Amino acid sequence: MKRLVKVFVLLCFIPVLVGCKDASAQLKDANTTLITVGNTNITKGQLYQTMRSLSGETTAVNKAIEIIAEKEVEANEDLETEAKEYLKSMDEMFGGSYLSLIGMEEEEFLNDYILKLKEDELVKKYISESYNVLVSTYSPVRATVLSFTTEEDANGALSALKDGSMTPTEVVKEFDSTSTGNPELITINTTSYDAEATALVRSNSKDDGWAKVATATGDRFYVIRVEENDAEALREEFSESMLNNSTIREQSTAHYLSKYQFHIYDIDILNDLKTNNPTYVIQQ
Amino acid sequence: MGNFLKKNWFVAIVAALLLGVSIFYIYDTNKGKLRGKSVNGEDVVFSVAEQDVTTSAFYDELYESGGSTLLASLIEKTVLDQSIETTEEMREEASAQAPVIRQNYMYQYSNQYESVLGDQLIQMGYSGIDDLEQALIDQMKLVTLQSDYAKEHFDELQIRNVSYILVQFSEDSEKTETPNEDEQKRMDAVDAAFAKGDDFATVATNHSEDPSTAPTGGVLGTIDNNTTSLDQAFLDGALALKEGEVSDWIYSSNFGFFKIKNNASTYDSLEAFVKAQEASTEELEESIIVNPIEDLVTQYDTTLLAKALWEKAEALGIDFHGDAELEERIKTLFGVLEESE
Numbered sequence: 052m053k054r055l056v057k058v059f060v061l062l063c064f065i066p067v068l069v070g071c072k073d074a075s076a077q078l079k080d081a082n083t084t085l086i087t088v089g090n091t092n093i094t095k096g097q098l099y100q101t102m103r104s105l106s107g108e109t110t111a112v113n114k115a116i117e118i119i120a121e122k123e124v125e126a127n128e129d130l131e132t133e134a135k136e137y138l139k140s141m142d143e144m145f146g147g148s149y150l151s152l153i154g155m156e157e158e159e160f161l162n163d164y165i166l167k168l169k170e171d172e173l174v175k176k177y178i179s180e181s182y183n184v185l186v187s188t189y190s191p192v193r194a195t196v197l198s199f200t201t202e203e204d205a206n207g208a209l210s211a212l213k214d215g216s217m218t219p220t221e222v223v224k225e226f227d228s229t230s231t232g233n234p235e236l237i238t239i240n241t242t243s244y245d246a247e248a249t250a251l252v253r254s255n256s257k258d259d260g261w262a263k264v265a266t267a268t269g270d271r272f273y274v275i276r277v278e279e280n281d282a283e284a285l286r287e288e289f290s291e292s293m294l295n296n297s298t299i300r301e302q303s304t305a306h307y308l309s310k311y312q313f314h315i316y317d318i319d320i321l322n323d324l325k326t327n328n329p330t331y332v333i334q335q
Numbered sequence: 336m337g338n339f340l341k342k343n344w345f346v347a348i349v350a351a352l353l354l355g356v357s358i359f360y361i362y363d364t365n366k367g368k369l370r371g372k373s374v375n376g377e378d379v380v381f382s383v384a385e386q387d388v389t390t391s392a393f394y395d396e397l398y399e400s401g402g403s404t405l406l407a408s409l410i411e412k413t414v415l416d417q418s419i420e421t422t423e424e425m426r427e428e429a430s431a432q433a434p435v436i437r438q439n440y441m442y443q444y445s446n447q448y449e450s451v452l453g454d455q456l457i458q459m460g461y462s463g464i465d466d467l468e469q470a471l472i473d474q475m476k477l478v479t480l481q482s483d484y485a486k487e488h489f490d491e492l493q494i495r496n497v498s499y500i501l502v503q504f505s506e507d508s509e510k511t512e513t514p515n516e517d518e519q520k521r522m523d524a525v526d527a528a529f530a531k532g533d534d535f536a537t538v539a540t541n542h543s544e545d546p547s548t549a550p551t552g553g554v555l556g557t558i559d560n561n562t563t564s565l566d567q568a569f570l571d572g573a574l575a576l577k578e579g580e581v582s583d584w585i586y587s588s589n590f591g592f593f594k595i596k597n598n599a600s601t602y603d604s605l606e607a608f609v610k611a612q613e614a615s616t617e618e619l620e621e622s623i624i625v626n627p628i629e630d631l632v633t634q635y636d637t638t639l640l641a642k643a644l645w646e647k648a649e650a651l652g653i654d655f656h657g658d659a660e661l662e663e664r665i666k667t668l669f670g671v672l673e674e675s676e
Contacts, residue, residue, distance in 0.1 A: 074371030076378035078390045085406065085661065088413040089651030093406065095394070101405050102397035105457045110396050115383040122384050311384040316372045320380065 073318035108323040111315065112304065112331055119307045120169040123176060130172075134164040171294065177303035178290045185299070186282045189238040191289040193279040194252045195219050196237070196244055197230045198271060204228070205263055205272035212261045212274065222274075234278045236285070236292055248273040256280065305330040403664045408460035410653075410665065411644055412473060418647050419476040429471035436467065477640065481632035484643035485559070486602060492636070493560045495600035496608055496627060497573045498535055498553040500525055500543040502584075503591040512586045522584060522592055535581060535596045544591075554598070554612065557605065557627040562635040569593055578604060641669045 081096025138160060141149040150157060178185060197219060199205040204226040211217035217225065220232035237244075237252050244252075251264045255277045265272050279285055293299045314334050315321045324332050340347050372379040377389040388396075440448040453464040461470055485492060502525065504510050505517040514522060521542070528538040539553025548555055558565065560574055572585040576597035585593045599608040609627045632639055645666075655662040666672040 073369040074378075076371065076380045076390050076393075078394060079377050080391075084656060085658070086410060086665070087652070087654040087656070088410055088648055089417045091413045091417065093409050093413060098402065098406060098409065099390070099394050099397070101409070101457060101460060101462075102394075102402055104463070105405070105454065106397060106400060110393070110400065111381050111388075114388060114393070114396050115381065118384050118386055118388075308383065313381065313383045315381045316369070316379050317381070318369045321369060 074316050075319065076317040103317075103319065107317070107320045108327060111320055112308070112324070112328070115308060115311075115313050116170055116173070116304060117166060119311050120166065120173045122311070123307070124169040124172040126165065126169075130165050130168045131161070133168060134161045137164060173307060174294055174300055174303045175290065177306055178293050178299065181302075181306075182286065182290070183282070185293060186289070189240065189289075189293075190253055191236055191238050191280075191282070191285050191292075192252050192277055193234050193285060193288065194237050194275055194277045195232065195234045196248055196252065197223055197228050197232065197274045198244070198248075199226060199228050199274070200271060202265065202272050205265075205274055209261055209263050209274050212276075219276075236288055238289075238292070240296075244273065245271060248275060251275055252277060301328070301330065309333050403661070403668060405458070405460060406661075407665060407668045408458070410648060411477075412460050414644050414647050414651065415473050415476045415480065417651055419479050421472055421476070425472045425475045426468075428475065429468040432471050433468045436471070478629055478632060480647060481639045481643045482626075482628040484639055484646060485628050485632055485636070489602050492639075493574050493600070494557060494602075494605070494628075494631060495559070495573065495576075495578070496557045496598040496605055497555050497576075498539060498596045498598055499545070499548065499555055499569070499573075500535075500539045500553055500594040501545040501591055502542075502593075503544045510588060514592060518592065525594065529581075552612075553596075556635065557631040558635045559631060561638045564635070566590060569595065573597065576600075641671070645669045645671045 078096055078099050081094060081099065083095040084092040085095055085098060086093045138149070138157070145152055150160060153160070155163075197205075197208060199208065208217075208222040208226045208228070211222055211225070212219065218232070222228070223230050223232040237249060239249075241249060245266045247264050247266050251262060251273070252275055255262060255275070257277050257279065259277065261274060261276045263272065263274050282289075308331055312333060313331070315324065315332075321332070321334075372382070372387070374387045374389060377391060379387045379389055380393040381388050437448070437452070440452045444451045449464050452467070456466055456470055457463055459470060485494060502514075502518060502521045505515060508515055508518060521544075525538060525542045528542060529535075533541075536552025536554075540549055543549040543553050545553075558570070558573065560570075562570060565573075566587045566589050568585055568587040569590075572582050572593065573595050576582055576595065578597050578600045580597050582593070582595045585595060587593060599605040605627050655665070663672065
């Protein structure tokens with residue numbers, strides 16, 4: 052009976068004893084003293100906590116992408132050549148002392164730079180694999196868009212372009228346009244033109260030639276020509292433009308973190324990630 | 336066992352029920368918790384592509400992107416804690432300043448202000464926004480530390496309080512060392528005022544063409560030989576003067592022609608000069624900074640901080656426990672590497 056009572060009492064305490072906390076990854080040698088000043092030790096653990104608070108989340112994601120890039124992108128001579136050429140150009144800019152200025156050895160610098168190039172290759176790979184989706188989302192078209200403030204100028208430009216008497220770069224000078232006259236890639240992110248112009252660019256084809264449209268308020272007139280709207284023909288140009296698009300880079304990061312099952316075992320880093328970059332949180 | 340259970344069946348049922356509840360409780364408590372992972376006795380921070388990144392590897396990654404700078408901040412805090420006492424005045428001042436700082440950040444960063452301010456404090460070696468008042472106290476301690484350093488190295492730094500009169504280049508001036516007719520005329524007016532017996536402050540107020548200092552009798556403030564923000568010709572001229580001396584006209588290719596006075600270049604005379612300035616404030620259009628050394632370290636010589644911290648750290652005793660690379664890095668950050676080698 053007494054034994055039963057003891058067991059009974061013990062069972063009452065189990066829930067209290069087993070109150071688990073979220074995991075927090077701790078340094079094994081946290082108590083190692085790095086520096087002692089007077090009567091105070093600055094420990095590795097103290098420094099680790101501070102660094103983790105400041106940049107734990109960013110460092111974790113960057114390191115994860117570094118690991119993924121090593122897996123997905125093979126090292127090749129082109130990357131090495133590009134890295135060496137970059138170093139050479141920086142050295143020329145800084146009178147041959149670039150490496151000492153940044154406090155790095157050549158091998159270390161080249162390895163770091165090649166890694167950055169690999170990370171870019173990773174984004175390129177993502178763009179390539181998601182190309183059709185990106186085309187549907189961003190609707191890229193290469194077009195020449197000329198902007199005029201008067202309908203008279205727009206009509207004069209349109210006429211000259213249609214009869215071939217002038218080129219677009221000549222027309223913009225002749226008819227007081229601030230446009231360059233050069234073709235450019237237009238996507239749904241393009242905000243330099245009014246909606247009427249971009250709508251016409253998306254609805255027209257190469258066969259439609261030069262066309263004119265006015266804004267609803269009548270204060271601006273556009274003369275446009277679609278140069279290319281075939282997705283495959285635009286692949287290189289569009290892909291290059293997406294490489295520096297921050298949304299695409301974030302999507303690429305989220306895609307690869309998911310593919311390679313990025314999992315965090317530290318509650319502070321996980322919470323920071325949930326707050327700042329929830330798409331990078333793969334685990335439930 | 337069977338007889339035992341038969342006799343105490345009720346207690347056995349309750350115990351079984353309690354065990355079941357405990358097991359359920361443990362499961363329910365833990366199901367939402369983040370589980371940790373260890374590899375070879377080390378905690379794992381994250382895993383990806385079947386690779387585990389342990390805390391030691393993660394520490395190295397973090398350290399590479401600014402660890403030594405953070406360490407320098409921690410050294411700074413440690414030195415301050417041990418060498419400058421926190422006074423009630425500092426606490427009150429910090430308590431008054433903290434809400435103002437928060438408000439300013441709120442104005443600039445809106446909803447993000449806590450995160451931004453918190454991150455900046457973490458970068459300084461604090462735990463976050465809750466340490467704001469402590470950070471403000473430490474800022475006051477830093478001024479005290481630098482002021483003490485400046486006092487101890489007074490002569491070496493050539494600390495002095497100076498005033499000046501400026502005659503600017505005229506609009507059509509060729510800006511050479513030889514003043515043109517108009518410039519010479521204005522310089523002669525200054526010299527005539529001195530010849531008449533007017534003191535420097537009066538002449539400066541009446542004739543100096545620098546509107547920022549003319550109202551205060553031409554008083555610039557307390558400078559030293561690190562005040563490189565000043566025009567070099569001006570600084571060289573000011574440092575060459577003995578206490579009480581007034582220079583000849585000094586040519587500055589940037590501004591025109593200066594007459595400079597060394598008001599005080601010992602600690603005692605500096606204090607006396609500033610007190611005298613305070614007493615005569617009503618005679619001048621604007622008031623003067625009360626503490627000349629604090630004026631120096633906060634405005635004109637901001638290079639003393641690293642030196643002052645390092646000197647204090649050495650006085651307390653700083654030990655890198657045999658890590659020569661760390662020692663070199665920290666000394667480089669404090670700008671004392673060459674001095675110690």
